[in-house]
Amino acid sequence: xxxxxxxxxxxxxxxxxxxxxxxxxxxxxxxxxxxxxxxxxxxxxxxxxxxxxxxxxxxxxxxxxxxxxxxxxxxxxxxxxxxxxxxxxxxxxxxxxxxxxxxxxxxxxxxxxxxxxxxxxxxxxxxxxxxxxxxxxxxxxxxxxxxxxxxxxxxxxxxxxxxxxxxxxxxxxxxxxxxxxx
Amino acid sequence: xxxxxxxxxxxxxxxxxxxxxxxxxxxxxxxxxxxxxxxxxxxxxxxxxxxxxxxxxxxxxxxxxxxxxxxxxxxxxxxxxxxxxxxxxxxxxxxxxxxxxxxxxxxxxxxxxxxxxxxxxxxxxxxxxxxxxxxxxxxxxxxxxxxxxxxxxxxxxxxxxxxxxxxxxxxxxxxxxxxxxxxx
Numbered sequence: 001x002x003x004x005x006x007x008x009x010x011x012x013x014x015x016x017x018x019x020x021x022x023x024x025x026x027x028x029x030x031x032x033x034x035x036x037x038x039x040x041x042x043x044x045x046x047x048x049x050x051x052x053x054x055x056x057x058x059x060x061x062x063x064x065x066x067x068x069x070x071x072x073x074x075x076x077x078x079x080x081x082x083x084x085x086x087x088x089x090x091x092x093x094x095x096x097x098x099x100x101x102x103x104x105x106x107x108x109x110x111x112x113x114x115x116x117x118x119x120x121x122x123x124x125x126x127x128x129x130x131x132x133x134x135x136x137x138x139x140x141x142x143x144x145x146x147x148x149x150x151x152x153x154x155x156x157x158x159x160x161x162x163x164x165x166x167x168x169x170x171x172x173x174x175x176x177x178x179x180x181x182x
Numbered sequence: 183x184x185x186x187x188x189x190x191x192x193x194x195x196x197x198x199x200x201x202x203x204x205x206x207x208x209x210x211x212x213x214x215x216x217x218x219x220x221x222x223x224x225x226x227x228x229x230x231x232x233x234x235x236x237x238x239x240x241x242x243x244x245x246x247x248x249x250x251x252x253x254x255x256x257x258x259x260x261x262x263x264x265x266x267x268x269x270x271x272x273x274x275x276x277x278x279x280x281x282x283x284x285x286x287x288x289x290x291x292x293x294x295x296x297x298x299x300x301x302x303x304x305x306x307x308x309x310x311x312x313x314x315x316x317x318x319x320x321x322x323x324x325x326x327x328x329x330x331x332x333x334x335x336x337x338x339x340x341x342x343x344x345x346x347x348x349x350x351x352x353x354x355x356x357x358x359x360x361x362x363x364x365x366x
Contacts, residue, residue: 008361008362008365009312009329009330009360011307011312012315012326012330013330013331015308015311015312016223016226016227016330016331017223018223018226018232018234018235019219019222020218020219020222020239021236024218024222024236024239025215025218027236027240028214028218028240028243028244028247031240031241031243031244032243032244037245052235066211111260133356148342152250159283
C-alpha cells in the first residue's frame with residue numbers, strides 16, 4: 001500500500017517536473033515594467049478624463065426640465081394661464097416670479113410647441129386676489145402689508161378692550177331628535 | 183535592475199527613498215528566483231502546457247509585484263503566489279476550453295511524441311493519470327498537486343493553501359484513494 005502510494009506520488013511528481021524557461025524571469029521583469037503606472041501615457045489619461053467629463057455633461061444637459069415648483073392643472077382658468085404672467089392685471093407678487101420659473105413656463109408655451117394643459121401657479125393668495133380684482137373691477141386689491149422685521153414696541157400697542165360675551169345655553173340633542181325635526 | 187527598482191519605488195506610493203526601493207527590488211528578485219519553479223509547476227498542474235503555464239505564472243508574479251510591499255514575508259508570498267497562480271490557471275483553462283480550436287491541445291501533453299514501446303506505455307499511463315487528476319474536486323486536486331511539488335509535506339501544503347493540517351491530511355487521503363481506484 002505504502003509502496004503503491006509512493007509510486008503514485010512519484011508519478012505525479014515526474015509529470016509535474018518541468019523547469020521554467022531561462023527567459024522566464026526576464027519576461028516577468030519586462031511585464032512589470034510594461035504594466036507599471038508610470039508607463040501609462042499622459043495623453044491616454046487626458047483623453048479618458050475628457051471623455052468622462054463629456055459624458056457627465058451630456059447626462060446633465062439631456063436631463064428633462066423639471067418644474068421648480070409643483071403645479072396644479074385646472075379645467076379652464078382664464079386668469080391663471082401662463083400668458084397672464086407679467087400682465088398688469090396680475091398682482092405684484094405674481095409678477096415677481098423668479099426668472100427660472102418664468103423661463104420654464106415660457107419654454108412650455110413657445111410657438112411651434114403643442115399647447116400644454118393650463119396651469120396654475122401655486123401662489124394661491126395672489127391668484128385669489130387677482131380673481132377677486134377681475135370680478136369686482138372697481139375695487140382694487142390692496143397688497144398685503146409687509147411684515148416688518150422689527151418687533152412692535154410695547155408702548156406703541158393699543159390696549160384691547162374685551163367685553164363679556166353672552167353665550168346661549170347649549171342644548172344637546174340626540175341624532176334621532178334632529179332627524180325627526182327635519 | 184535600476185529601472186526595475188524605480189518601478190518598485192512607484193509601487194510603494196513614492197514614499198520610500200531610493201535605497202528602500204532597491205531593497206524592495208532585491209527582495210522581489212529573490213522571491214522570483216525562489217518561487218518561479220513553484221508557480222510554473224502549479225500552473226502546469228492545471229494547464230498541462232508549458233507555454234500557457236509560464237504565461238500564467240508570469241501574470242501571477244506581475245500581480246504579486248503590485249502588492250509586494252504587503253507580501254514581503256517569504257511564506258506569505260509563496261502562499262499568495264500559489265493561490266493566485268492556481269486561480270489564474272483555472273480561469274485560463276476555462277477560457278481556453280471555450281475556444282474549440284484549442285480544446286484538443288488542452289488535454290494532451292506537450293512533450294515529445296513517444297517513440298519506443300515503453301514510451302507509448304508511459305504516455306498512456308500519464309494520460310490516464312492526468313485524466314484522473316482532472317476529475318478530482320478542486321480542493322483535492324490542489325492538495326495533491328502541491329504535495330507533489332518540491333517534496334512538500336502536509337505542513338507546507340497547509341501553509342500554502344491556508345487550510346488546517348488535519349484538513350490537508352484528509353484531502354490527500356481522499357485524493358490518493360480516488361486516484362488509486364481510477365488507475366487500478
